[in-house]
Amino acid sequence: MTHEIQIIEPVDLCLPDGRLNPAAVGWSRRPLHRANLRGWGRNKRWEYWGVVTPAHILGIVVSSLDYAGVHGLYLLDRVSGKELAVDATVPLARGTILPDRSGSGPVRASGGGLRIEIEQDAQGTTLRARSRRVEVDLTMPAVADRDSLGVVVAWSRKRFQYTVKDVGRPVHGRLVVDGVEHLVPERGSYATLDHGRGRWPYSASWTWAAGADRDRAIQLGGKWTDGTGNTENAVFEAGRLHKIGADLRWEYDPSDRLRPWRITGPGVDVTFQPFHERVARTSLGVLAGETHQCFGRFSGWAAGADGDKVDLDGLVGWAEETRSRW
Numbered sequence: 137m138t139h140e141i142q143i144i145e146p147v148d149l150c151l152p153d154g155r156l157n158p159a160a161v162g163w164s165r166r167p168l169h170r171a172n173l174r175g176w177g178r179n180k181r182w183e184y185w186g187v188v189t190p191a192h193i194l195g196i197v198v199s200s201l202d203y204a205g206v207h208g209l210y211l212l213d214r215v216s217g218k219e220l221a222v223d224a225t226v227p228l229a230r231g232t233i234l235p236d237r238s239g240s241g242p243v244r245a246s247g248g249g250l251r252i253e254i255e256q257d258a259q260g261t262t263l264r265a266r267s268r269r270v271e272v273d274l275t276m277p278a279v280a281d282r283d284s285l286g287v288v289v290a291w292s293r294k295r296f297q298y299t300v301k302d303v304g305r306p307v308h309g310r311l312v313v314d315g316v317e318h319l320v321p322e323r324g325s326y327a328t329l330d331h332g333r334g335r336w337p338y339s340a341s342w343t344w345a346a347g348a349d350r351d352r353a354i355q356l357g358g359k360w361t362d363g364t365g366n367t368e369n370a371v372f373e374a375g376r377l378h379k380i381g382a383d384l385r386w387e388y389d390p391s392d393r394l395r396p397w398r399i400t401g402p403g404v405d406v407t408f409q410p411f412h413e414r415v416a417r418t419s420l421g422v423l424a425g426e427t428h429q430c431f432g433r434f435s436g437w438a439a440g441a442d443g444d445k446v447d448l449d450g451l452v453g454w455a456e457e458t459r460s461r462w
Contacts, residue, residue, distance in 0.1 A: 140379065141163070143163065143286070144164070148169070149171045149173070149334075150173060160288050163286060167238035169238075173334075177202050178336060180462070183234065184199075186327070187325065188453060189307075189321070190325065192311060195210040196252060198243050198254070201423065205230065206224075207223070208221065208224065211311070211313065213313075220269060220270060221416070222269075224250045226245070226246075236333070239331075240256055259278055260278040261305075262275050263275075273309045274308070283372065287366055289361050301330060301355045302331075326348040326353075328348065341459040344357050344455070345456070358386045367383060367384075378438075382404070383401065397455050403438060407434070407435045408455045409434075409435070410430035410432035411433070412432070414430070415429075422461070428458075430454060432455070436448050436449070
């Protein structure tokens with residue numbers, strides 16, 4: 137078990153010299169960190185929105201790796217199983233805008249026939265994206281007194297990561313695919329944010345699982361946090377975050393990731409049954425990576441702060457494994 141510090145006041149991620157601010161290490165129930173990153177070459181900044189609807193699963197990413205902007209749109213038709221992906225790599229991340237505070241300010245990216253615009257304020261988030269075949273127009277309204285999970289993980293004073301996982305946000309809007317409009321209904325649709333800011337080692341790997349419905353959500357991570365004393369593990373019930381302070385055991389078959397995944401540890405007993413696997417590979421010289429993102433359904437339980445088990449049966453979301461050189 138870990139002994140993690142809860143952050144309750146606004147704090148800068150970095151000291152004036154660019155090193156990690158020790159006072160920033162811990163977790164929070166709402167975004168409190170300002171990612172005042174300095175320098176060039178190892179900084180990683182991104183906004184990823186994953187959206188599950190009754191008919192589709194959507195992924196939108198805007199990222200800056202200093203020497204490149206890596207942006208993307210992914211869409212899965214849950215009925216036909218057909219995938220559509222648009223990826224763009226922009227040298228030196230030209231034109232990429234990413235704010236230093238989660239939930240505040242604009243996000244912008246364009247390249248390779250893809251344009252992404254995200255607006256964020258106290259009322260919520262609007263996400264618009266356009267490519268040759270897909271148009272996205274979504275609204276994720278803010279919900280009063282609803283928790284998200286913010287965590288700072290430190291490998292050293294020079295290598296560290298701040299992440300916000302806002303799992304299961306309400307969402308509505310529309311998708312247009314090849315000229316056909318698909319409404320995104322509030323009922324049965326959920327959006328999850330992965331906001332990341334930090335300075336990473338060149339080689340890294342991680343696992344991530346997230347799923348939600350109207351009143352419950354699960355957020356689990358592994359590999360990249362192991363042994364650091366901080367985790368990105370939590371269960372949400374009726375908008376309230378219950379922090380899980382333990383490194384977890386991830387079991388899955390790398391030769392067949394559509395077989396069930398098991399994620400277990402103190403206060404967690406989760407099974408994830410995939411129904412689709414997405415494989416994304418990048419090979420651009422110094423930038424290379426491979427992601428296996430499986431979409432599926434959760435079962436099992438995770439314990440809340442009071443020890444009561446939160447039933448996770450039926451949650452829809454994803455579990456993924458990523459290896460990167462970046």
